[in-house]
Amino acid sequence: MAKQIKATGNANPHRKGDDSSSQGPPAFGGLPLSPVTLAALQQAGYDHPTPVQAGLIPKALRGLDLMGQAQTGTGKTAAFAIPILERLEPHRSKAGPQAMVLVPTRELAVQVRDEFVKLAAGRRVHIVAVYGGKPIRKQSEQLRAGADVVVGTPGRVLDHLERATLSLAGIRIVVLDEADRMLDIGFRPDIEKILRRCPQSRQTLLLSATIPPPVQRLAERYMCQPEVLDFSPKEIAVETIEQFYYTIDAEYKFELLVALLAREKPQQAIVFCRTKRGTEKVCQRLSRKFDSVAAIHGDLAQRVRDRVMSRFREGKLRVLVATDVVGRGIDVTGISHIINYDVPQFCDDYVHRVGRTGRMGREGVAFTFVTPEEGPELTRIEMRINRLLQRKEVGELLPSLGPLGGLPQAAARPLPAQPPSVVVSGASSPPAPKPVFGRRVRRIRRAL
Ligand code: AMP
Numbered sequence: 388m389a390k391q392i393k394a395t396g397n398a399n400p401h402r403k404g405d406d407s408s409s410q411g412p413p414a415f416g417g418l419p420l421s422p423v424t425l426a427a428l429q430q431a432g433y434d435h436p437t438p439v440q441a442g443l444i445p446k447a448l449r450g451l452d453l454m455g456q457a458q459t460g461t462g463k464t465a466a467f468a469i470p471i472l473e474r475l476e477p478h479r480s481k482a483g484p485q486a487m488v489l490v491p492t493r494e495l496a497v498q499v500r501d502e503f504v505k506l507a508a509g510r511r512v513h514i515v516a517v518y519g520g521k522p523i524r525k526q527s528e529q530l531r532a533g534a535d536v537v538v539g540t541p542g543r544v545l546d547h548l549e550r551a552t553l554s555l556a557g558i559r560i561v562v563l564d565e566a567d568r569m570l571d572i573g574f575r576p577d578i579e580k581i582l583r584r585c586p587q588s589r590q591t592l593l594l595s596a597t598i599p600p601p602v603q604r605l606a607e608r609y610m611c612q613p614e615v616l617d618f619s620p621k622e623i624a625v626e627t628i629e630q631f632y633y634t635i636d637a638e639y640k641f642e643l644l645v646a647l648l649a650r651e652k653p654q655q656a657i658v659f660c661r662t663k664r665g666t667e668k669v670c671q672r673l674s675r676k677f678d679s680v681a682a683i684h685g686d687l688a689q690r691v692r693d694r695v696m697s698r699f700r701e702g703k704l705r706v707l708v709a710t711d712v713v714g715r716g717i718d719v720t721g722i723s724h725i726i727n728y729d730v731p732q733f734c735d736d737y738v739h740r741v742g743r744t745g746r747m748g749r750e751g752v753a754f755t756f757v758t759p760e761e762g763p764e765l766t767r768i769e770m771r772i773n774r775l776l777q778r779k780e781v782g783e784l785l786p787s788l789g790p791l792g793g794l795p796q797a798a799a800r801p802l803p804a805q806p807p808s809v810v811v812s813g814a815s816s817p818p819a820p821k822p823v824f825g826r827r828v829r830r831i832r833r834a835l
Pocket residue numbers: 400432433434435436437440458459460461462463464465718
């Protein structure tokens with residue numbers, strides 16, 4: 388039976404309050420870490436462990452199997468990278484990797500590899516990222532030259548196994564990062580094949596934003612009495628993020644997007660769309676109106692995706708139009724705005740999308756475009772995040788469409804009264820008209 392521990396403290400490492408005051412968390416020196424790791428942490432500018440790191444590192448150092456419920460932005464990568472680096476046997480890279488991290492997307496593979504490289508400062512270790520969209524030959528050469536840690540997407544790891552360019556015989560630690568996402572996008576068979584080829588005596592760490600039954604089953608099957616550490620935030624979407632929605636007919640969404648970007652002048656924004664085609668189309672149309680716009684989705688060549696991501700990271704792009712799979716793991720601190728051009732298919736995607744802003748304790752704002760037919764989907768999101776999104780009037784931005792955003796009176800969604808517990812600071816929307824039916828509010832209140 389898995390033992391459940393509820394973690395205390397702030398789930399987000401970067402929120403105000405995690406400073407170096409005497410009441411803050413103890414410094415990294417309080418953890419049983421080697422001088423070389425402490426020096427690397429100092430060089431990285433990490434003064435204090437985040438709650439995920441403080442909870443996970445000591446147990447992972449003891450070789451336990453752990454399931455950590457934690458989202459990106461909580462410092463989860465360092466939480467597994469630090470104990471892995473500490474536990475590596477030196478000068479063994481020629482004998483094959485000792486640790487393997489499986490991740491759902493190529494971007495995350497690069498991000499995780501870079502975090503490892505940063506934290507491995509002062510050590511002679513080789514970290515190799517293997518992911519699709521890049522020539523397999525170069526990765527094979529890197530593996531042949533010696534790797535201590537392999538970070539990869541399951542599909543590409545399997546390719547390497549089939550070509551015998553990668554051996555898992557020496558694996559001592561496996562990490563399944565963003566396990567829920569890997570299962571969502573159908574990696575289960577690949578993950579199982581890979582895990583079956585790892586030595587049974589290994590340590591397995593699983594990180595996941597949510598632990599639904601499929602993740603639970605995977606853990607039961609492939610982990611040894613894992614201890615569960617719950618670092619999920621109590622309020623799912625951080626409270627520094629203001630969250631609004633517009634009810635808009637699909638036909639006018641693009642116009643609304645243009646007007647919103649022109650008014651908001653975001654430092655950096657991600658516009659989320661549901662499909663790759665939709666992403667591409669919105670990006671093309673937007674590029675005719677604004678500079679510094681690009682798209683990122685799974686159909687683009689890897690080198691294009693890499694270039695787009697580094698330009699976004701460097702602040703050279705203002706607006707990134709993205710699909711969920713690729714946009715989910717983006718960790719860029721300058722993102723001030725999230726615009727859900729399409730309502731996400733899954734509630735969890737809403738949480739992940741919105742979590743791209745408000746990072747490092749900054750303020751963020753999220754706008755969701757909802758068509759009249761998508762009312763129930765909005766309600767599900769609100770139930771998931773335990774909070775009502777505040778309605779904004781389309782008429783403010785597109786006066787020609789009138790207050791109902793081009794919708795006939797009958798199609799416009801009734802506006803709920805805000806329950807007293809919902810406080811959205813700094814909201815500047817006009818006074819809310821009286822609710823027409825109030826059914827949605829009753830439904831949400833019942834569910835809360
Ligand atoms: P992650 O949740 O692993 O995606 O990490 C989110 C961000 O937090 C990354 O940019 C890390 O470099 C940064 N980070 C991780 N741990 C710490 C720490 N202890 N102090 C400050 N920043 C950190």
